[in-house]
């Protein structure tokens with residue numbers, strides 16, 4: 001479908017075809033975020049500007065006021081309302097309070113110190129937010145920006161993360177996308193995306209070694225990649241999560257203070273002067289990337305600096321980054337001379353001294369033709385285009401959006417295929433019967449992330465019938481899940497000793513909207529702790545029931561070897577344990593305590609009877 005738009009100011013006509021199936025690429029940065037796509041007519045990656053057409057970067061800042069605002073408009077509140085204005089959430093993704101405790105001074109907003117094991121939460125006014133929800137605000141703003149520019153709904157995205165992000169940080173990023181109403185088709189490493197933006201690795205048959213040097217606002221990363229047949233492998237990463245453009249700005253501020261004979265302490269207490277100085281320093285730094293001098297003033301304070309002094313000032317910072325580069329090379333068992341391509345990423349690599357130093361270190365020219373603060377988003381768009389099927393040389397792989405599993409004793413969810421498994425996928429687990437001679441087994445299939453099946457979504461159930469009579473715990477029932485490339489799931493149950501089998505087919509995504517899926521994920525995060533204790537309680541109950549059953553069986557089979565007191569006392573302990581199970585106010589610890597008491601009491605005579613049995617067996621008699 002072709003569309004025509006008229007630019008009212010210039011009177012020009014723009015015709016553009018409505019592009020099909022656009023998947024955007026998103027750089028969710030610590031300081032700035034961007035969204036990009038592949039322009040259909042040119043095949044070029046383009047970062048999308050705001051409505052005014054000016055800025056492609058969206059500062060990763062969220063302000064909670066009467067309305068929630070994201071980006072440039074939120075930036076001005078950093079100083080006025082620091083407690084309501086959130087920055088650098090990326091540093092908190094997938095982290096617990098323990099992980100960031102030493103760095104809390106860096107954040108001007110309130111991070112909750114509750115259970116240091118669980119994921120951090122941020123308090124704004126009376127509300128609590130997870131970093132996932134906060135990142136979702138940024139992603140929503142980017143989605144909206146893309147929808148306005150492309151004049152069509154945008155629901156699919158590729159999002160980049162640092163190469164060193166662990167599984168929980170990647171998962172958090174995916175969840176943020178989902179919450180923002182985006183289907184995250186792939187999480188891509190930032191250095192990989194940057195390489196793709198330069199066409200490195202596309203159609204490259206031979207093997208190639210690449211160094212990606214990324215100096216952003218607050219972080220520095222060096223990654224050594226190897227590409228072979230279009231597949232990227234991260235050989236080593238290094239860097240400093242607290243080194244970037246912000247430190248350069250601070251160095252300039254310190255320089256000015258000294259030059260003006262001002263005490264740093266005094267200025268620090270004057271928040272507004274401090275902020276003005278920092279903003280001026282950033283302006284000076286950016287100017288010095290093109291001009292040899294910068295000169296300005298704030299009131300009586302002379303804010304001038306020339307490039308030579310600037311370079312002298314930041315030399316130590318640059319040296320620190322090169323030390324990291326050396327470390328990464330050493331870890332990859334390589335030398336600088338082995339590297340065949342060097343890619344510069346991050347706004348701070350616009351600084352000429354940085355470019356010169358990196359090129360000297362690796363002994364070759366670096367790729368810097370593209371805007372260094374856009375290059376990751378552009379590469380994400382290239383990856384998105386591959387996933388959209390516009391580049392047929394690459395295979396499209398899909399993933400399961402929610403976990404799949406079955407109900408086990410006590411109403412617990414037992415996950416067999418975790419979410420985000422790449423399709424097609426196959427997995428199996430073995431179970432057994434609870435009672436002697438059990439002939440039937442019910443298999444209930446669920447989808448979701450909660451610990452109790454009642455909070456998840458039931459997809460179907462079936463019965464495995466005709467299990468031959470065997471004592472409890474002897475049958476081996478294998479439950480297997482097979483999901484094909486279209487998401488159709490086959491669940492099969494088979495008793496391995498006899499071969500009896502039964503199966504069903506379910507379609508997990510049928511009737512489930514994106515919003516519902518988002519809610520399921522959010523609930524699993526919100527109720528994580530509650531779920532954990534519910535699971536622990538259920539597990540204790542199941543354990544207690546099993547111990548009661550085996551002890552009762554043991555007593556009735558060994559009447560003759562036991563004294564009267566042993567029998568009555570054991571029965572009494574069993575009754576107490578049973579009573580705690582039916583008592584609503586019991587917790588897992590109380591149940592464990594009674595299990596322990598029962599075990600303590602029965603252990604000596606159980607051992608005595610075992611000894612008798614063993615002695616008999618040794619004589620060749622049947623027990």
Ligand code: ADP
Pocket residue numbers: 029030031032033215216217218219244245246282285286287289345346347348349350351372373
């Ligand atoms: P991040 O990846 O951390 O989100 P960016 O890659 O967007 O960050 O880099 C932001 C940093 O780049 C800021 O510190 C900014 O001041 C700096 N920067 C932007 N343009 C220039 C320039 N022309 N010269 C020097 N530094 C710059």
Ligand code: MG
Pocket residue numbers: 029030216346376
């Ligand atoms: Mg970045």
